[in-house]
Amino acid sequence: MGSCKDQEKEHVLLRVRVHVQGPIIVGAGPSGLAVAACLSEHKVPFVILERSNCIASLWQNKTYDRLKLHLPKHFCELPLKGFPNTFPKYPSKYQFISYMESYAEHFNIHPKFNQMVQCAEFDKGSKLWVVRTLEFEYVSHWLVVATGENAEPFVPKIPGMGLFRGPIAHTSVYKSGSGYASQRVLVIGCGNSGMEVSLDLCRHHATPYMVARNTVHVLPREMFGFSTFGIAMTLHKWLPLKLVDKILLLATNFILGNTNHYGIKRPKTGPIELKLVTGKTPVLDVGQLAQIKCGNIKVMEGVKEITRHGAKFVNGQEKEFDAIILATGYKSNVPTWLKGCDFFTEDGMPKTPFPNGWKGDDGLYTVGFTRRGLQGTSCDAIKIAEDIAEQWRTVISGIVTGPDI
Numbered sequence: 001m002g003s004c005k006d007q008e009k010e011h012v013l014l015r016v017r018v019h020v021q022g023p024i025i026v027g028a029g030p031s032g033l034a035v036a037a038c039l040s041e042h043k044v045p046f047v048i049l050e051r052s053n054c055i056a057s058l059w060q061n062k063t064y065d066r067l068k069l070h071l072p073k074h075f076c077e078l079p080l081k082g083f084p085n086t087f088p089k090y091p092s093k094y095q096f097i098s099y100m101e102s103y104a105e106h107f108n109i110h111p112k113f114n115q116m117v118q119c120a121e122f123d124k125g126s127k128l129w130v131v132r133t134l135e136f137e138y139v140s141h142w143l144v145v146a147t148g149e150n151a152e153p154f155v156p157k158i159p160g161m162g163l164f165r166g167p168i169a170h171t172s173v174y175k176s177g178s179g180y181a182s183q184r185v186l187v188i189g190c191g192n193s194g195m196e197v198s199l200d201l202c203r204h205h206a207t208p209y210m211v212a213r214n215t216v217h218v219l220p221r222e223m224f225g226f227s228t229f230g231i232a233m234t235l236h237k238w239l240p241l242k243l244v245d246k247i248l249l250l251a252t253n254f255i256l257g258n259t260n261h262y263g264i265k266r267p268k269t270g271p272i273e274l275k276l277v278t279g280k281t282p283v284l285d286v287g288q289l290a291q292i293k294c295g296n297i298k299v300m301e302g303v304k305e306i307t308r309h310g311a312k313f314v315n316g317q318e319k320e321f322d323a324i325i326l327a328t329g330y331k332s333n334v335p336t337w338l339k340g341c342d343f344f345t346e347d348g349m350p351k352t353p354f355p356n357g358w359k360g361d362d363g364l365y366t367v368g369f370t371r372r373g374l375q376g377t378s379c380d381a382i383k384i385a386e387d388i389a390e391q392w393r394t395v396i397s398g399i400v401t402g403p404d405i
Contacts, residue, residue, distance in 0.1 A: 004119035004132060004339050015137040022046040023142035023365070023388055024131050026120070028055045028111040031368030031377045032146035033100065034078045037107040038385030041080060044392045047138060048109065049131065051116035055109075056100040058150060059093055062172040066200050067093040070192060070284045072227045076374045079382055081106055090221075121339045122362045129363065141363050142388055145338065148368030149279075149349070150330035158188075160306035168324045171197055177204030180323060184209065186311055188303060189327030190216050190264065192283050197327055198297045199288040209319065210292075212264055213302035217271035217282035218289060219248065220255045228284065232272050245270025256285060262292045263299030279371025332369070358383055 022039070025032045028050035039046050054060050068090045069076050073083045076096075081103055087095050104110075120131040120143060129143040153172040161168065171193045177200045187198050190212040198208040219228050228248065235244045248271060259266060267274055271282040291297045302314045310320035332348025343360040344350060350357035354370040358380040365384045370376025 004121045004130070015132060015135060017137045017139065018047075020045075020047045020138055020140040022140065022392070023144050023363075024049065024129060024138050024140045025144040025146050026117050026131070027146035027148065027151075027368070028052075028104075028109075028113075029058060029146065029148055029368070030056060030078060030100065030374060031148050031381065032111070032144070033104055033107075033109060034377055034381035035144050035146060035365075035367050035384050036109045037081070037103065038079055038381050039388065040107045040109070042385055042389035042392070044385070044389050046144075047140075048111035049115040049117055049133065049138065050111040050113050053113045055104055055111060056097055059097050059100070062153070063093050064171065064174050064193075064197060064200065065093070065176045066196065068286075069096060070221070071229050071373070075227075075229060077378070078103060078374065079378045117337050119337055119339055122341065122364070127362070142365065142391075143363060144365045144367060144384060145334060145369075146367050147333060149332055149371065151333040151348075152331055153326075154329050154331045155326060156188075156328050158303055158306055163308045164306050164310075164324060165308050166321065166323045168326065170326045170328070172330075174325055177201040177206050180204060180206040182206065183322035184320065186300075186303075186319075186321040186324045187211065187327055188324065189329070190214070190283070190299075191327065191329065192281065193329070194327030195283050195288040196286070197325055199286070199291055202291050202296045207296075207298070209298045209300050209321070211300050211303055211313075215265045215267040216280075217266055217274065218256065218259050218264055218285055219252050219271060219282045221284040221286055223251050223255065236272065241273050241276070242270060245272050248272065256289055257293075259289070262289070263301075264289075264292070275371075355379070359387065 022045035025035055025046055025048040028048050032048050033055060036046055036048055072089050073087055073091055077083055083091060083099055115133045118132050118134065120129060123130050128139050128141060131138040153170045155170060174197060180201055181204050184207045185201055187194050187208050187210045190210055194210055198210045201208040222228060223231055232244055232248055235247060274280050275282065288297060292299060300313055304312045304314050310318065312318045334344050334348035335346060338344065343364060350366050350369050354372060354376060357366060357369060359365055367380045367384055368377050370380060
């Protein structure tokens with residue numbers, strides 16, 4: 001992955017060196033806050049570096065207005081402090097942001113904002129992590145990578161994108177369909193974002209054409225008054241995973257019908273097994289399938305190329321559009337700044353799968369990379385804090401020789 005020195009050949013910046021009494025946490029999203037809260041309970045100091053000017057910046061700056069948690073709130077709580085009882089079963093994005101802000105306040109977490117990490121590397125001589133921002137050089141025995149799976153928007157390279165005369169926007173900048181009324185909009189992607197953006201466009205009197213290039217499971221958000229995810233997790237305690245998936249799909253076909261009839265083809269692997277193995281999340285239906293059935297959301301096959309006025313599809317069709325929205329998800333940015341470390345893949349994910357991907361060598365930790373949502377984040381945050389706290393106590397007690405802090 002190169003080294004920090006390789007990035008500074010042109011000029012050397014005079015940075016202020018800061019010795020951190022505890023771990024450096026990179027990222028003040030839910031993952032970073034969860035680790036910080038758990039460290040606080042163990043009385044371990046820390047520093048959080050955040051590139052933006054707020055906590056949970058993805059939620060605050062890069063999500064659409066109608067977004068709600070896809071799972072009931074008790075599945076999305078961070079360690080040590082739950083959602084307020086007054087919050088609904090599926091909190092809105094604004095309620096989730098409020099929860100994050102109160103969480104940070106409760107645990108007295110104060111990140112250092114506008115501190116974009118340019119480079120981080122373990123110095124074998126000093127046995128310290130050196131983390132460089134534009135103005136500072138932070139040094140610590142421990143580094144917690146909390147930038148997560150969704151650090152940067154993923155923009156695919158589609159032939160002809162530069163030719164399109166209309167606007168092309170990623171869902172990270174999409175807020176609502178109010179600016180698309182009466183327009184024909186191509187939505188590329190059929191995951192939860194693509195489905196919900198298409199539904200939002202419908203409700204603002206636009207005509208969305210949603211591209212379903214890949215297979216995807218669409219499940220009802222609730223079955224018989226209970227959370228589908230909650231039912232799945234309960235069944236999985238007693239039944240084999242493949243049997244749980246069969247039960248879910250039988251119930252889904254009864255409630256929603258066969259989605260293959262509407263151009264939404266299901267994967268051969270069951271929804272929960274697929275989620276656990278690959279991280280590919282099933283779409284939870286909140287009304288979009290009804291719009292697909294009645295033709296308000298038109299499902300299209302894969303895009304072959306973008307044209308000046310629209311797009312050509314792999315089935316030979318060609319259509320005109322006023323705008324294009326890329327619901328193509330996000331990616332990790334770890335390889336761009338973490339150097340000299342082979343713990344991560346080229347895609348910026350830990351090579352060691354869950355549940356053992358939270359800890360590397362030389363005081364390196366990762367959180368928010370489990371592909372298991374906020375439950376996975378909470379699980380890893382607790383383990384990271386306990387592991388660091390044990391080392392911390394050993395050092396300050398002087399029982400054995402530890403790192404010089």
